[in-house]
Amino acid sequence: MSPSDRTPETGDYDTSHSIAVRRYHRTHGLLPPAVEDHDVQLRRCLQQLSQREKGIDKYLYLSGLRNTNVHLFYRLVTKYIKDIAPLIYTPTVGDACLQWSHNYVQPEGLYLSYSDKGHVASILQNWSQNVEITVVTDGSRILGLGDLGINGMGIPVGKLALYIGCAGIRPEATLPLMLDLGTGNKELRDDPLYMGSRREKVSAHEEQEFMDEVMIALNEKWPGIVVQFEDFKNPFPALERYQQKYTCFNDDIQGTGAVVLAGIINAVKKSGVPVKSQRAVFMGAGSAGVGVAKQIVQLFVQEGLTEQQARECFWLVDTKGLVTNDRGDQLAEHKIYFSRNDNAGKQYKTLAEVVDYVKPTILMGLSTIGGIFTPELLTKMGEWNKRPIIFPLSNPSANSECTFEDAVKYTNGRALFASGSPFPPVDYESKSLQPGQGNNMYVFPGIGLGTILSKATVVTQSMIYASANALSTALSPSETEQDWLYPEVARIRDVSVIVAMGVIRAAQEAGVDREMRIKDMKDEELEKWVRSKMYDPHGESQRVEREVQSFIADVTGSVQKSHL
Numbered sequence: 001m002s003p004s005d006r007t008p009e010t011g012d013y014d015t016s017h018s019i020a021v022r023r024y025h026r027t028h029g030l031l032p033p034a035v036e037d038h039d040v041q042l043r044r045c046l047q048q049l050s051q052r053e054k055g056i057d058k059y060l061y062l063s064g065l066r067n068t069n070v071h072l073f074y075r076l077v078t079k080y081i082k083d084i085a086p087l088i089y090t091p092t093v094g095d096a097c098l099q100w101s102h103n104y105v106q107p108e109g110l111y112l113s114y115s116d117k118g119h120v121a122s123i124l125q126n127w128s129q130n131v132e133i134t135v136v137t138d139g140s141r142i143l144g145l146g147d148l149g150i151n152g153m154g155i156p157v158g159k160l161a162l163y164i165g166c167a168g169i170r171p172e173a174t175l176p177l178m179l180d181l182g183t184g185n186k187e188l189r190d191d192p193l194y195m196g197s198r199r200e201k202v203s204a205h206e207e208q209e210f211m212d213e214v215m216i217a218l219n220e221k222w223p224g225i226v227v228q229f230e231d232f233k234n235p236f237p238a239l240e241r242y243q244q245k246y247t248c249f250n251d252d253i254q255g256t257g258a259v260v261l262a263g264i265i266n267a268v269k270k271s272g273v274p275v276k277s278q279r280a281v282f283m284g285a286g287s288a289g290v291g292v293a294k295q296i297v298q299l300f301v302q303e304g305l306t307e308q309q310a311r312e313c314f315w316l317v318d319t320k321g322l323v324t325n326d327r328g329d330q331l332a333e334h335k336i337y338f339s340r341n342d343n344a345g346k347q348y349k350t351l352a353e354v355v356d357y358v359k360p361t362i363l364m365g366l367s368t369i370g371g372i373f374t375p376e377l378l379t380k381m382g383e384w385n386k387r388p389i390i391f392p393l394s395n396p397s398a399n400s401e402c403t404f405e406d407a408v409k410y411t412n413g414r415a416l417f418a419s420g421s422p423f424p425p426v427d428y429e430s431k432s433l434q435p436g437q438g439n440n441m442y443v444f445p446g447i448g449l450g451t452i453l454s455k456a457t458v459v460t461q462s463m464i465y466a467s468a469n470a471l472s473t474a475l476s477p478s479e480t481e482q483d484w485l486y487p488e489v490a491r492i493r494d495v496s497v498i499v500a501m502g503v504i505r506a507a508q509e510a511g512v513d514r515e516m517r518i519k520d521m522k523d524e525e526l527e528k529w530v531r532s533k534m535y536d537p538h539g540e541s542q543r544v545e546r547e548v549q550s551f552i553a554d555v556t557g558s559v560q561k562s563h564l
Helices: 019-025 038-050 055-068 070-079 081-088 092-098 120-124 149-167 204-221 236-242 251-271 287-302 307-311 333-338 351-358 375-384 404-410 444-454 461-472 477-481 489-510 523-532 537-562
Strands: 110-113 133-137 174-180 226-229 248-250 280-283 314-318 362-365 389-392 416-419 426-428 431-433
Touching: 019 537, 038 055, 038 070, 055 070, 055 081, 055 092, 070 081, 070 149, 070 537, 081 092, 081 149, 081 489, 092 149, 110 120, 120 204, 133 149, 149 174, 149 444, 149 489, 174 204, 204 236, 226 236, 226 251, 226 444, 236 248, 236 251, 248 251, 251 287, 251 362, 251 389, 251 416, 251 444, 251 461, 280 287, 280 351, 287 307, 287 314, 287 333, 287 362, 287 461, 314 333, 314 351, 351 375, 375 404, 404 416, 404 426, 444 461, 444 489, 461 489, 489 523
Parallel strands: 110 174, 133 174, 133 226, 226 248, 280 314, 280 362, 362 389, 389 416
Antiparallel strands: 426 431
């Protein structure tokens, strides 16, 4: 394409570009004259971040950077992922969602309203890029914040930023997608600055009809698009309806389950307790809790138990107590699988009662009830187990069932710990102990990348399980020696390669892959190929320079030929 045919794009306004590139991009004169190296650019970004005290202010600065200089933004993300990830996703994205309509500046993603029913396909035509993956939500259950309506758009935006930064999916191949299906949040509907439709949430039947239209339209415009569902109040219907027909998965259920499973694989090994003797108490029996428990059931089956034996290793607790068949209330459908029938008519109404009854080896929290793993419960876990497995997974930190410090203190430093939110290291008996964090960013970027690269027709449960198994093997020797359950976040791109390879192999084994060129590749060759397909923001300047030099050479050659 000649310079006269180009319209400057977001990544073109980059002060690291040479004058020749700026002329090619038609940005010469639109940028200050200095040609800067990447280190200078990053130094300026870090300085501007440090001048902002509040997390939301840092988020807004980074959002502006992403929308004006996309490659610089991802250079910052990839180089400082441990520091930047909490600012572009959890926990800061929660505040960003709460204030989304009030802070709105520019379009980010696509909004499809229920009033657009019958016209979804034509609206998708307004998105000009070739999309490979979309994250879609209806905003009805954002993190632990409830129904935020279209203010939940921060979730698809932030999630896709991690797909790009952690797994190298190209920015232009991603689509943040918000379904505006109304909101049950009256405060939002009455807010004059709220930017969504001011109607009650549509019925389940209306939502299903609209979702059908959306899924058909997405796959007609972008055949094989990977659809990741996120933060739906009831995530099961869409997943069950579409997972055998389209390339889709739900990160709340499957991603959370996979990342926790990876930690459990390593924790069970370190605990020394065989699978058949594990007893897991779950505080929280919602969609995420059940999804996690089902993933661990699959592990236990892989280790030799029958499905029934594996299921009997779990005791789920909700706000009414232990989930049992004879509790007297009508159980939500997703809870029935783990409902107990061996309680001899006795009902255990509190977590403390259940823990005393079961004497668990694993204590798992997905309840969003901060501090419910009390010092008394943690002490008992330490008394009953040589290496108690304690996973308080609720977000944000204020909702975590316990802190890392308490888990260390009340188990005398023996807890095998992973949390959903980050906690600082703890000094114990002259050693610095590092907490594990079961962050979904360890798996969902690799699941997306592996699914895209294998051209999988569906995302099978074996692919999700493979992502967990691959993550469990991603620890370095030093990380294993220090009893870590998850790798260092700074290595996330290498981890995503390992996860993506596991997903690709599982897709091939299930016969749902369509990328024939890689079927016979050995692992070494496959790894090299996967890395070659990943977007590298640090190499974008060189890539563009080569493109411009090639254009100049072609033009020069054409001119020379015309004079012959």
